[in-house]
Amino acid sequence: MTRTPSANPEPFGALLGHGPGNVPIYSSDYKSVDKQAMPDRRSFKNYVNGVFMGMKWQCVELARRWLYMNRGYVFDDIAMAYDIFNLRHVTVVEDGRSLPLYSFRNGAKRPPEPGALIIWNEGGDFPMTGHVAVVTEVTDTAVRIIEQNVEHVRWKEETSWSRELPLHRTDDGGYVVNCTFSEGIILGWVIQTDDPTHAEVLVDPDPALFNLSCRxxxxxxxxxxxxxxxxxxxxxxxxxxxxxxxxxxxxxxxxxxxxxxxxxxxxxxxxxxxxxxxxxxxxxxxxxxxxxxxxxxxxxxxxxxxxxxxxxxxxxxxxxxxxxxxxxxxxxxxxxxxxxxxxxxxxxxxxxxxxxxxxxxxxxxxxxxxxxxxxxxxxxxxxxxxxxxxxxxxxxxxxxxxxxxxxxxxxxxxxxxxxxxxxxxxxxxxxxxxxxxxxxxxxxxxxxxxxxxxxxxxxxxxxxxxxxxxxxxxxxxxxxxxxxxxxxxxxxxxxxxxxxxxxxxxxxxxxxxxxxxxxESHFELTDNLTTGGYVVKPIVGRCGGNISLIGKDDNLLLETGGQFADRDQIYQALxxxxxxxxxxxxxxxxxxxxxxxxxxxxxxxxxxxxxxxxxxxxxxxxxxxxxxxx
Incomplete structure (x- = not known):
């Protein structure tokens, strides 16, 4: 995710400021990347104490790094920033414990708080990926955040945050945070807490919705x-x-x-x-x-x-x-x-x-x-x-x-x-x-x-x-x-x-x-696969060739011919x-x-x-x- 470039962007990797806990925030102006200093994809990976934070200097990388450095836990890998809104736990790095994570829809009766993550949906100013930022301060009228991969400009000396978002109350007591960009769509915020009051109630959809229908x-x-x-x-x-x-x-x-x-x-x-x-x-x-x-x-x-x-x-x-x-x-x-x-x-x-x-x-x-x-x-x-x-x-x-x-x-x-x-x-x-x-x-x-x-x-x-x-x-x-x-x-x-x-x-x-x-997939046939039924596939194959389907009773359900019989195989659950x-x-x-x-x-x-x-x-x-x- 990258917005319209700033008028005077700092070069990629330049320090923009520090968030709470002395966590640095960096410019992610990719147009200015020094290809000699960062010649390949591996050079863009960022680790702290051997823990993968993300790709330099994406919004998700900062969110994970801030939580790790200040709270000692991280959230799971996600494909898009907006997917963080659907996560339900974080993992304590030291001992692997899971702690609950709850999501609060924009307009919920529990406000964001320092350490919460503000989540933007895909679309508008943040097409395809959405966006995430860390809440650092909350006042009666504003939420201050730190973020990466938005504006690649150095903070003013008197500030300790990237952006300030307007906050107001609704007639029914809800809290609404507005984006300062005209097309930014804020989904809400996620908080690590033991109290799910006012959190999104996730109701599993009717399983029948996943059965295709023929007409x-x-x-x-x-x-x-x-x-x-x-x-x-x-x-x-x-x-x-x-x-x-x-x-x-x-x-x-x-x-x-x-x-x-x-x-x-x-x-x-x-x-x-x-x-x-x-x-x-x-x-x-x-x-x-x-x-x-x-x-x-x-x-x-x-x-x-x-x-x-x-x-x-x-x-x-x-x-x-x-x-x-x-x-x-x-x-x-x-x-x-x-x-x-x-x-x-x-x-x-x-x-x-x-x-x-x-x-x-x-x-x-x-x-x-x-x-x-x-x-x-x-x-x-x-x-x-x-x-x-x-x-x-x-x-x-x-x-x-x-x-x-x-x-x-x-x-x-x-x-x-x-x-x-x-x-x-x-x-x-x-x-x-x-x-x-x-x-x-x-x-x-x-x-x-x-x-x-x-x-x-x-x-x-x-x-x-x-x-x-x-x-x-x-x-x-x-x-x-x-x-x-x-x-x-x-x-x-x-x-x-x-x-x-x-x-x-x-x-x-x-x-x-x-x-x-x-x-479930393995290079060798396991007892678990044998019990439940499995599929044998050549590691290289096309168009359904040389596949065998084996049922629970070890009976052959189907076998296809093809040109890949001489290739190594893998075993996948049926x-x-x-x-x-x-x-x-x-x-x-x-x-x-x-x-x-x-x-x-x-x-x-x-x-x-x-x-x-x-x-x-x-x-x-x-x-x-x-x-x-x-």
Whole structure:
């Protein structure tokens, strides 16, 4: 979160002032970061006495650091600052005890107090992440706070706080704190206290709100997509007509999700992205864990460099969930070369309009806008080449992404396969028009390039060491000659090899045991998994290949074939996709630039979603309307 830059900002890391307990507050003017002093992501991590506080110098980092230095406890890791409002405990660092944490909605009858955390919602002056500040003083008319990552200016000598917020009483005795920014939305405050009087009463939502509902629309027109659009024409060709479903009996089916369930998917997407990033960092810091990912030894330094230099450079990924009234559980994170963008962001909305389905809202309506924004912020400096395989599904996938890239003002070209590519005098791969390929978005998976290294018995260390040198090549360009050239900027970055690998699932379970969104996962089969049923997955796999589902009585429920039988495996607790009117339904949410951007459902008569499983339209409706028709 960063507001409009201050008129005269202090450089990144400059001391702005001191809060109570002599806690320093620093400037987080990222535009002024000294890249020599802070060359990689690790240099932005801040620890106090070995305890991780957060990333320098974010608002959350200050809140955690102030509580630790003054109170001796910290709150759990959160994805967004506004998530602090939903936390229910803090942890005493010295002995691991949990202390209660209560939230008070803005307007509550218990006022904020020194040491409380003021929480801003996402939106307005604090888009996407929200904001948190520490209360230092409370008067009859004002609340004084310390904060980071807002105004990067040094405090006046006579002040001991960052900002003063107006406070007033309501007729019924409530306390309302107003933000001094016109669009700042204050949720309320959280206080570590044993007294829950006037705190938010958390009522668990009706479990029925998490059961998707299947509905049917009237017969549709035979044509409803715009075939003058290259992407839509390619989709019609792939589907052999204007249709979402491959089975005729599903042509008029669509699914409905409640607003409460959609909010939970959004929260899970944002929180899980942050968790997967922490797990990726942990893997790269621990060689004995990294070894379990089965990656070429010679490539590991490049993966680490990619993580250090391009931590924030991923465009998008897709989470796959099972959602029932028993909970929301993530299967995996497709952070590298995910699919279904176009179906989610465009086709399901067009289907609903054509079929007269106007209840609720389009579940993927924000995805296109989010992609355009993400591409705008990449600052691609030349033509972006989209590399795709010669595959009809990848045709519309690539064309849709090309339209998003061009909407962002970036020139874009699609390359199908590798035929027609050449070399220039400096050893760069060129496209059929002779343009150098230096910026790439790909539908190829990184594992495809690694398979090429393995299949051709390439000496990885020698190849990677010499690959950036200018020399004439005596062979046609290969995929590895593009993707593994250090100077080529590839989206998604090389580090997504870690995040997308199923070996990260046991790592997540070890780092966040019993987390409500996770399924128990291990590198070995445990008695607990055997008792409850489990799934065997290859650490590298795509499209539901080579998966075995084992029930409670050790009976084989389902086994899929594929090309990954020779890969190492992990074991994950069995949590079946719900059967909704004869179809197993998986919820897929898209993360763009690390934040929730759209959701869709994929359906199949079997327990495993495969590459040919359908994506049917999804609508988001208000809770009351949802329950009325269940």
């Amino acid at each position: 049917e629309a009237d017969l549709s027109p035979e044509t409803w997509l715009d075939v003058s659009s290259p992407a839509q024409a390619a989709f019609v060709k792939y589907m052999d007509g204007h249709r979402l479903a491959t089975r005729d009996e599903d042509l008029n089916r669509y699914y409905v999700m409640s607003e409460t369930a959609r909010k939970e998917v959004k929260r899970a997407t944002n929180e899980l992205h942050a968790m997967f990033m922490r797990a990726t960092d942990y893997v790269l810091d621990n060689p004995e864990v990294l070894e379990k990912f089965g990656l070429p030894e010679g490539l590991l330094p490049r993966i680490r460099q990619s993580w250090q230099n391009r931590r924030t450079h991923n465009i998008t990924g897709r989470f796959d969930f099972a959602m029932t009234d028993q909970g929301l559980k993530v299967y995996e994170y497709n952070a590298d070369s995910a699919s279904c963008y176009m179906e989610c962001g465009l086709v399901q909305g067009e289907w609903a309009r054509a079929h007269g389905v106007d209840e609720g809202r389009d579940a993927g309506g924000r995805l296109g806008e989010s992609l355009i924004k993400a591409w705008t912020e990449t600052h691609v400096e030349d033509v972006l080449h989209i590399l795709q395989d010669d595959d009809p599904e990848e045709d519309y996938h690539a064309l849709y992404m090309k339209s998003m890239v061009e909407e962002a003002g970036v020139r874009c070209k699609i390359i199908t396969g590798l035929a027609g590519l050449g070399w220039d005098a400096d050893g760069w791969v060129t496209d059929p028009d002779g343009e150098r390929i230096s910026w790439v978005w790909k539908t190829w998976a990184w594992e495809t390039a690694l398979d090429q290294l393995r299949d051709e018995a390439v000496d990885e260390v020698a190849f990677l060491a010499s690959h950036s040198q200018a020399e004439l090549r005596d062979h046609p360009p290969r995929l590895i000659d593009i993707l593994l050239r250090p100077e080529v900027m590839v989206f998604e970055p090389l580090w997504t090899l870690i995040t997308s690998n199923k070996a990260i699932l046991p790592v997540l379970w070890a780092l966040f045991p019993n987390h409500p969104y996770l399924l 949590f079946k996709l719900p059967d909704i009117d004869g179809l197993r339904v998986q919820v897929c949410s898209f993360s763009v630039d690390g934040r929730d951007a759209g959701v869709c459902v994929r359906c199949d008569p079997s327990l495993v979603i495969r590459s040919d499983s359908d994506l049917l339209a999804l609508r988001i409706v208000e809770d009351e309307a949802f329950l009325e028709k269940v």
